Amino acid sequence: MSGNPRLGGVGLTLAYERRIVAEGLSVDVPDGSFTVVIGPNACGKSTLLRALARTLRPRAGTVLLDGRDIHSLPSRAVARTLGLLPQSSVAPDGITVADLVSRGRYPHQGLLRQWSAEDERVVAESMADTGVAELADRPVDELSGGQRQRAWIAMALAQRTPLLLLDEPTTWLDIAHQVEVLELCARLHEQGRTLVAVLHDLHQAARYATHLIAMRDGRVVTSGDPREVVTADLVQEVFGLPCRIVADPETGTPLVVPAARRPAISPRR
């Protein structure tokens, strides 16, 4: 890879009100990667993602998109390059899946260009890609958690951006729906998009990521190929958890097995 990546942050100081989350933080998102950010609660991983998505303005430092300060670019132009699945969003009462997904076309529309043939095609495609096409006319608030998350991802997809950020896309979902969403992400990555996701589950992160960023206390502990960086030492350093690493029997990627802290319980008769 040559030159600077399309998205990255330099010397970021990130803060809410008076609480400083990170200082002097620098990250690069390799082009074409499926980058996953991991770390313990309150380590600043979601805050970093918000800064990269420009929904949080850094107190100092710069987020660079294609070499320019992201806050100096027109909001709609950024929205045609960079999409975000926020951690929490609100579906207005009674909004249908099709209506929600079509709102992803906002940065491509205008007062006199409200619904082009292109808009219609992209929305249909986005719903098909995420498997919500048959739910198009259902109200979002009647869907299951997994379906709702896929509808929101479809809205982000309808923006047709080469870069897509996902803030904890699997939180609140049961394990089957978690895998469903992650498989969808992997598919989107294979189609050529650059993805950045914040995940809680180290095992899933190691399985799906092509590039892993491990954070603790607002700084990057290490980053790189998960098969190389996920070690027992790293898990100890980042999470303070003694563990063993074994190979995932399905994929061969690192699987974190927490160390037993008491003798194994023998099965009862």
Added chain:
Amino acid sequence: MSVLRTPGGLSLRWRRRSAAVVTGCASATLLLALAAVGGGGDHPMSPADVLRTLTGGGSPAEEFIVGELRLPRLVTALAVGAALALAGAVVQSLLRNPLGSPDVLGLTQGAATGALVVVVLGGGTLTLAGAATAGGLAAGLLIAAVTGRRGLAGARVVLVGIGVAAILTGVNGWLLTRAQLMDAARAVLWLTGSLDGRGWAQALPLLGVLAASTPLLFGYGRALSMTELGDEAAIAAGVPVRRARRALLGAAVLLASVAAAAAGPVSFVALTAPHLARRLTRAPGPNLLASALVGAVLLVAADLVAQRAVEGRQLPVGVVTGVLGGAYLVWLLAAQRRAGRS
């Protein structure tokens, strides 16, 4: 959904149901307008007489009754209804709070404070209207000053607004006790909200503000729908959220203040009209155009009732909107409860 596309790449999209509601409300407005201008009172006129007079063929007496008494009152009612409804729709949508309205935020109370100061210190109708407008704007600025640094969003604005409303209600009570008996009666009539004796002097400034703010409101209309998805989702989709929110709240405060200056704090229209519009269109989002028309219909209808309900005695229109609006709200909550939705 209906779509219209031109070869030049322009496209328009609208909901059939919303279009039907807008057409229906516009027709209702027209019929009510004919009834209001023609009807009742000491000099009933047929719709044909009204049209003849409007086109310049009436007797001098008819010219006076229509042109100087009934028409300005009707126009004031339409404009006040539309302005209050637009303010309510914008505030409810921006704050994502169905109870958000100029009354709850203290804007109306601010306008009342301005008006009461003029009543106590003495001053004419125009001074009173100016002071009421200034009072509403000042209340809006106060809310913005307290919450603005952290962004004009959600529950914080509602809570600060409720605080401002409580303080101003206290101030207003104190001002009323300071007023002379005659002045106090005039003040109470103003506080109820009334269209009696409203002329072009009240209608024209309000029409001007409506004309100026309409392009802004509809220009930001799509952005407003997007902010209902949450700030992060809206920013991610490219909505300039802070700028849109400032502009829209500013316009809502101005509309509510000027409406209060024209007719007094007419209650419940700003709260009820957007709800009613949403129930009619069944569309999510602010429903700006439908809300404005529903507000206009509501206020003209309420004024007709106020003028005709009690034989030989006119009620202030605020009494009618208060009773009808309050009853509607109670019914709405009861219906939602039955439907099992909170």
